[in-house]
Amino acid sequence: MSAREAPASRTPGVPGRAVDAPGQQDADGRPAVHVEGAPVVTPEVAALLAADPAGHPRAEVVEPPSPERVRRPADLLRLVVSVAVLVVVIALADLAVGTAGALEQDLSLATTGAPRLLLQVVSWVAGLAVVLLPLVIGADLLRRSRPRQLVEALVAAGVGALLVLALRTLVLEGHVASLLSALTRPTVDGRSSPADAVLVSLTALITVADVGGRRWVQPTAAVIIVSSAVTTFASGQSTGLAVVVSLLLGWSVGLAVRYGLGAVPTRPPGSDVALALQGAGLEVRRLLLEDPDDSGERSYRAVTPTGELDVQVLDRDTFGFATGRRFWRMLRLRGASTRAPALNLRAEVEHRALVALALADAGVRAPRALAVCEVGPFSACLAYTDPQGRTLAEVGEALTDDELAAVWELLATLRRRRLAHRGLGPDVVMVAHGDDGAPYGVLRRVGGGDVAAADLALRIDAAQLLVTVALAAGAERTVRTAIARLGEDAVVSALPLLQPIVFTTSTRAALRRDKELLGRLRDEITRVRPQAEQVEPLQLRRVTGRGVVTVAGLGVAGYFILTQLAKVDVGRVVSEARWTWAVATVVAAALTFAGASTVLAGSVTIRLSFVRTYMTQLAVAFSGLVAPAVIGNLALNTRFLLRSGVAPGVAAASVGLAQVAQFCSYVILLLVSGVLAGTGPRASFTPPAALVAAIPVVVLVVLALLAVPKVRKAIASRVLPQVRAVVPQVLGVFQHPGKVAQLLGGAMLLDTSFVASLVCATRAFGAEPPVAAVAVVYFAGAIIGSAVPTPGGLGGIEAAISAGLIAIGVDSGTAVSSVLLYRLATYWLPIPFGWFALNRLTTWQAI
Structure with missing residues (x-):
C-alpha cells in the first residue's frame, strides 16, 4: 500500500x-x-x-494515513435535532403568545426576587465572559496545534452574529410580524432584540471549538454561557424565549459549520490500538486494517503468537452512523422487531461484550471476546477470536443434509437460551467440520442482538435463517430440514415474518437476485400445515412514508381547525342555529351510506342484504380513521362480497365497477352544477394559469411514455388483464336493467346526498348560497380531500370547503360553522356507528 x-x-x-x-x-x-x-x-x-514505557514489543501497523478532517454523523444528527427544536419552539411561541407572555412574567418575578448581590455577581461573570472566553478557547486550540479550528470557530461566531442581525431586521421591521410579540418585549428605546448576538456567537464558537471532554475548558464555558443567559434575561435585553432561541440558533450554526467544514478527527491510529491491546494482555505483533468502514466501525486483523484476532474499533467520529440508523429503524419498526440504539460508546461496547459472553456460555461457536479496552478518551476496541469455516454463501448448493442439520442445531441452541442474533445473513452463518469430520454451525460475527430476547425477536431470527439457508439450499430442502430439527411450530411461527424489512442488507441484496424465493418458502410452509395459508404478515412497521405524511397532514389540519375555531362564537352559533336544518344535515349524511350501499348492490348480479351492505359502508367510515377512505373502501367492500359468496376475481371487479360508477356520477354532477352555478364572480372557479399550462404537458408526457416499448409491455402485462377481468362483470351487470338502475342511481344518490348535507349545514346558520354553487364547492373540496393522505381527508376538506363557501359569499364565521357541522354529520358522527357495525359484521362473519 x-x-x-x-x-x-x-x-x-x-x-x-x-x-x-x-x-x-x-x-x-x-x-x-x-x-x-x-x-x-x-x-x-x-x-x-x-x-513503549510498558516494555511491550513493537507492533507492525499497516493502514493508510488518518484523514485530516472528518464529517461526524453525530454532528449531522444533532444539527437536524437542533433545527427541529428551534422550529418547534418558535411555532409554539407563535401559537401561544398569551401563554408565553404569562410564563415571561413568572420568570421575571422569579429573577427579580433573587438577591441583588447574586445578580450582580452573575452580571460581572457574564461581562468578563465576552472577552475572556474566546481568548481561553483560542489559547487552548493553539496549544493543541489547531489554528484552523480556531479560525473556523471565529467564522461560526461571525456567521451567528450576522444571522442575529438578519433576524432582528425581519422581526422588528414587521416582515415576520407574528413573531414580534413572542420574541420581543417593549423597552425604553423601542423593543428588545429577538435574539442575543453575544449568546449566539459564543454558543457557535464553543460548538466548533469542540470543548467536550476538555477537563477545565468545558465547565468554564458552561458557567459562562449560563451566566450570560441569566444576565441577558434579567436585564430586560431579551425575553426568555429569545434566550432559548439564541442558544438553539448558536448551536445550530456551530454544528452546521463543524459538519460542513469537517472536524479534527479523534479516531485513534492503529499504533494506539495495538498499544491498548498489548496493555490488555494480548501479544499483538501485527495489525492490519481490513475494513475502514466510516459508517460505524473499523475492522483490523491482529496477528499474535497464538493466532489471528478480529479487532473492532468504535470511535466518536463514526459512531453516530450506526446509532442514527438504529434509531431510525426503531422509529419505523414496532416493539421487539428491532433493538434500541446505544446512546454512547460505552453502552455499545458493554452490550457487545455481554452478547459475546452469553454466546460463549451457551456453547455457541462464535467469536469469543478476549479483550475490551478504551483507546484514548473517545474510542474503544474489542478483540475477538476469529472462528474458522465457510459461509453459507460460499458453500451454496453443496450443503449436505448433515451440514443443514448443524445449522438448525445452532439456531435451536440460540432459541433455547433466549438469545437473538438479529443478523443471521448468508455472510454470517458458517459451517465447519471437527477432527472427526462432523459438521457444526458457526457464527462469523457476534452481532448486536438481545439477551433474554422476546419471542418476536427469536421468530425474526428463524425467518432470517430460513431465507439464508434457502438462498443456498432451496426452499424445499430448507423447510424439510428445519422442521426435522426445530419442529413445525417454530417454522410456521416464522411465516408471518418472511418480510424483507427484517432481513440484513446482504440478505436483501441476495433476494433481489431471486425475487421468487420468499413466495416459494411461504408455499412450502403452508404445504406442510395448510391452515397456515390464512396467516397474514405481521405489521412490523411503526412509521412509513405515508404515515409521516399523514402525521404532517393531521398537524396542518389541527392548526387550521384550531385557528378557525378561534374565530367562531360558539355560544352564538348554538343559540342561533336552526336545528331543523341541522337534523336535515344528519339525515342527508345518512342517505350517503344508502347511496353507497345501492351502488355496491348494483355492481354484482347476486342479491345482497341491504342491512348488511349498509352496515359495511358504516364500517368503511370507521376504517377511515386509520387509512385514506379509498383504501378502506376497497378492502372492506371486497371482503364483504367474498363473504357474500362472490368469487374472488368477480368481487374485485365489482368493487372496481362501483368505483367507476361513482366517478362517472361525480363528473356528470360537477359539470351540471358548474353550468347551473353560472360564471358570476361569486361562483367563479377559474383554474390557475399554471394548471392550464400543465395539462398539455401532462398529455405529451403520457404520449411519450406510451411510445416506449417497455411501458407498453408493462401496460399489456399488468393493466390489460385487470381490464379484461372487469369487462365480463360490466357486461353481466348491464344485462340486468334493474342492476344498472341501482348502480347509476346509487352513485347519483351518494353525491347528491353529500351536496344536500352541505346545503342544509349552511342553511342551519342562516346562510342561503345558491345550491349549484354549494355543489361546486363540495366537489372541489372532495377532490382535495382525496388527494390529502390523512384519514378522511382531514384538514384538506375543511380548508377547501371553507374557502369555497367564503368565495361564494358566505361570511367566514358562518362558513367555518357550516363546515364543522357538515363534517360532524358526514365524518365524525358515523364513526361510533361504524365501530359497532364492524364488530357486528365480524361476529356474523360477514366480513
Missing part, C-alpha cells in the same frame, strides 16, 4: 508508523526501518517511534 510522502512523526497517534523493512540499509550500512507514509529512517529514530 503506497502512501503520500510526509515527514516522520515522533508522536504516537499521528500518521507515520514504524514497520519492518527487511533487506534495506541506511547510508551508514545499518539496518533500516521503514515508516509507512515517510522516508526510510535509521533504527534510532525507529526506536523513538516504537518506544
Whole structure:
C-alpha cells in the first residue's frame, strides 16, 4: 500500500508508523526501518517511534494515513435535532403568545426576587465572559496545534452574529410580524432584540471549538454561557424565549459549520490500538486494517503468537452512523422487531461484550471476546477470536443434509437460551467440520442482538435463517430440514415474518437476485400445515412514508381547525342555529351510506342484504380513521362480497365497477352544477394559469411514455388483464336493467346526498348560497380531500370547503360553522356507528 510522502512523526497517534523493512540499509550500512507514509529512517529514530514505557514489543501497523478532517454523523444528527427544536419552539411561541407572555412574567418575578448581590455577581461573570472566553478557547486550540479550528470557530461566531442581525431586521421591521410579540418585549428605546448576538456567537464558537471532554475548558464555558443567559434575561435585553432561541440558533450554526467544514478527527491510529491491546494482555505483533468502514466501525486483523484476532474499533467520529440508523429503524419498526440504539460508546461496547459472553456460555461457536479496552478518551476496541469455516454463501448448493442439520442445531441452541442474533445473513452463518469430520454451525460475527430476547425477536431470527439457508439450499430442502430439527411450530411461527424489512442488507441484496424465493418458502410452509395459508404478515412497521405524511397532514389540519375555531362564537352559533336544518344535515349524511350501499348492490348480479351492505359502508367510515377512505373502501367492500359468496376475481371487479360508477356520477354532477352555478364572480372557479399550462404537458408526457416499448409491455402485462377481468362483470351487470338502475342511481344518490348535507349545514346558520354553487364547492373540496393522505381527508376538506363557501359569499364565521357541522354529520358522527357495525359484521362473519 503506497502512501503520500510526509515527514516522520515522533508522536504516537499521528500518521507515520514504524514497520519492518527487511533487506534495506541506511547510508551508514545499518539496518533500516521503514515508516509507512515517510522516508526510510535509521533504527534510532525507529526506536523513538516504537518506544513503549510498558516494555511491550513493537507492533507492525499497516493502514493508510488518518484523514485530516472528518464529517461526524453525530454532528449531522444533532444539527437536524437542533433545527427541529428551534422550529418547534418558535411555532409554539407563535401559537401561544398569551401563554408565553404569562410564563415571561413568572420568570421575571422569579429573577427579580433573587438577591441583588447574586445578580450582580452573575452580571460581572457574564461581562468578563465576552472577552475572556474566546481568548481561553483560542489559547487552548493553539496549544493543541489547531489554528484552523480556531479560525473556523471565529467564522461560526461571525456567521451567528450576522444571522442575529438578519433576524432582528425581519422581526422588528414587521416582515415576520407574528413573531414580534413572542420574541420581543417593549423597552425604553423601542423593543428588545429577538435574539442575543453575544449568546449566539459564543454558543457557535464553543460548538466548533469542540470543548467536550476538555477537563477545565468545558465547565468554564458552561458557567459562562449560563451566566450570560441569566444576565441577558434579567436585564430586560431579551425575553426568555429569545434566550432559548439564541442558544438553539448558536448551536445550530456551530454544528452546521463543524459538519460542513469537517472536524479534527479523534479516531485513534492503529499504533494506539495495538498499544491498548498489548496493555490488555494480548501479544499483538501485527495489525492490519481490513475494513475502514466510516459508517460505524473499523475492522483490523491482529496477528499474535497464538493466532489471528478480529479487532473492532468504535470511535466518536463514526459512531453516530450506526446509532442514527438504529434509531431510525426503531422509529419505523414496532416493539421487539428491532433493538434500541446505544446512546454512547460505552453502552455499545458493554452490550457487545455481554452478547459475546452469553454466546460463549451457551456453547455457541462464535467469536469469543478476549479483550475490551478504551483507546484514548473517545474510542474503544474489542478483540475477538476469529472462528474458522465457510459461509453459507460460499458453500451454496453443496450443503449436505448433515451440514443443514448443524445449522438448525445452532439456531435451536440460540432459541433455547433466549438469545437473538438479529443478523443471521448468508455472510454470517458458517459451517465447519471437527477432527472427526462432523459438521457444526458457526457464527462469523457476534452481532448486536438481545439477551433474554422476546419471542418476536427469536421468530425474526428463524425467518432470517430460513431465507439464508434457502438462498443456498432451496426452499424445499430448507423447510424439510428445519422442521426435522426445530419442529413445525417454530417454522410456521416464522411465516408471518418472511418480510424483507427484517432481513440484513446482504440478505436483501441476495433476494433481489431471486425475487421468487420468499413466495416459494411461504408455499412450502403452508404445504406442510395448510391452515397456515390464512396467516397474514405481521405489521412490523411503526412509521412509513405515508404515515409521516399523514402525521404532517393531521398537524396542518389541527392548526387550521384550531385557528378557525378561534374565530367562531360558539355560544352564538348554538343559540342561533336552526336545528331543523341541522337534523336535515344528519339525515342527508345518512342517505350517503344508502347511496353507497345501492351502488355496491348494483355492481354484482347476486342479491345482497341491504342491512348488511349498509352496515359495511358504516364500517368503511370507521376504517377511515386509520387509512385514506379509498383504501378502506376497497378492502372492506371486497371482503364483504367474498363473504357474500362472490368469487374472488368477480368481487374485485365489482368493487372496481362501483368505483367507476361513482366517478362517472361525480363528473356528470360537477359539470351540471358548474353550468347551473353560472360564471358570476361569486361562483367563479377559474383554474390557475399554471394548471392550464400543465395539462398539455401532462398529455405529451403520457404520449411519450406510451411510445416506449417497455411501458407498453408493462401496460399489456399488468393493466390489460385487470381490464379484461372487469369487462365480463360490466357486461353481466348491464344485462340486468334493474342492476344498472341501482348502480347509476346509487352513485347519483351518494353525491347528491353529500351536496344536500352541505346545503342544509349552511342553511342551519342562516346562510342561503345558491345550491349549484354549494355543489361546486363540495366537489372541489372532495377532490382535495382525496388527494390529502390523512384519514378522511382531514384538514384538506375543511380548508377547501371553507374557502369555497367564503368565495361564494358566505361570511367566514358562518362558513367555518357550516363546515364543522357538515363534517360532524358526514365524518365524525358515523364513526361510533361504524365501530359497532364492524364488530357486528365480524361476529356474523360477514366480513
